[in-house]
Amino acid sequence: MIARARVHGGALWLLAATTIANVLAYGYQVVMARLLRPEDYAILIALFGILILESISSQVIQSATAKLTAQYKARDDEAALHLFVRRWSVRIVVAVAAIASAIAVLSGPISAGLSLPILTVVLLGVSLFFAALLTFALGLLQGLARFGWMGSVLIVQAAARLAMGVALVAVFGGGVFGAFTGATAAVGVALLVAIVPLVPLLRAARGAAARVELGSAETRFFALAAIVLLAYAALTNVDAVLARSVLAPVEAGAYAGAVTLGKIVLFAPIAVGFLLLERTSRAHARGEPTERALFLSLAFVLATSGIVALAYVVAPAFFVGIVVGDQYPTTAAVVPLYGAAALANALLNLWISYFVGRGEMRVGVLLAVAVVVEIALLLLTATDAVSVARIVLLVALATQAAAIATFALERLRVGGQSPPPLLTPR
16 A cells, blocks of 8 residues: 555545646635735636636647656657757747737737736737746646656646735735736746756756657647647637626626635646646557546546535535625525536546547647537627536536547547557658
């Protein structure tokens, strides 16, 4: 038992560290819900909806990096790994710097279109740059199974966000801008910590010779992963971003409170997805079965996040009072629906980790269709916070069914066998 715990110590620490980080991150949300007025808190939630879109979009980088790193590691192909790190670190820095600069230049029109303060839009560009570099570093740690360091980085980010955000709002009176400044700075702090264990790999990559040519295959995989993960990002956050546009201020505030509670269900099991992607990628590269890790992950999330979602159905007013306070009285009617939708999306995250780990990327088409449907329903039929939650739940359940059907069809197509890895050295 002790030996087994040592072997899986990093994974166990990642689960514990993610829980700690989630508690700290949630503490930030709870504190801000009380420090800010409901209408200002709705602005912060909209900003975080965009930031989460950015961060999950950046998980294109993390997930693809983890998949390729785990695959190269499983094959003991150091040359390919070093060349991959050198090539993509440069590409990511250049591409994301250009995007962040464009956001800063267009901050005026963006702020007007989304009804957000212009300075916070500039910060969105800065946070995107830091987040992309951080997720590349986390992807390397994930693919190398350096889960101890990965968990520690997540704790550092959450703790720094809480400390700096509260200080800027409560002590210096920074309001929404201060809260979001703290969140942006925390990403930069976490990036510095993530680089520490990667210094030897980065040094080796700097001198890597171009002996292995997988550039086109890697680029194709990144592009396919982008479709999948960007669609998931939009699917789970577009409602929070559009709420202030389609709802009255009071209704938007009520919905923001429900989103805050729903994030517990959605993000609590995020470490399980990290572990599943690495385990699936490694087993797939070796031609081993991959389903057992998926089924265990689904069962774990149902047994943890499922309990929280059920609690929201049984006693919504009680949990609203605990988490966001009495200034959101109508949120209790929204929470049961939103909690169920968050559970379905948490399970969907596991399906995505599994599909990306195996290189089965057709699920991205289904997710893209779901995003289009959700946006159309929100813009055309949403009337109040409850109706928005109903739309999100309906789309989440339909997408969950589509993921299960995709899994079943893939298993029938390959006859239960693991197909060849997506990337094969030429």
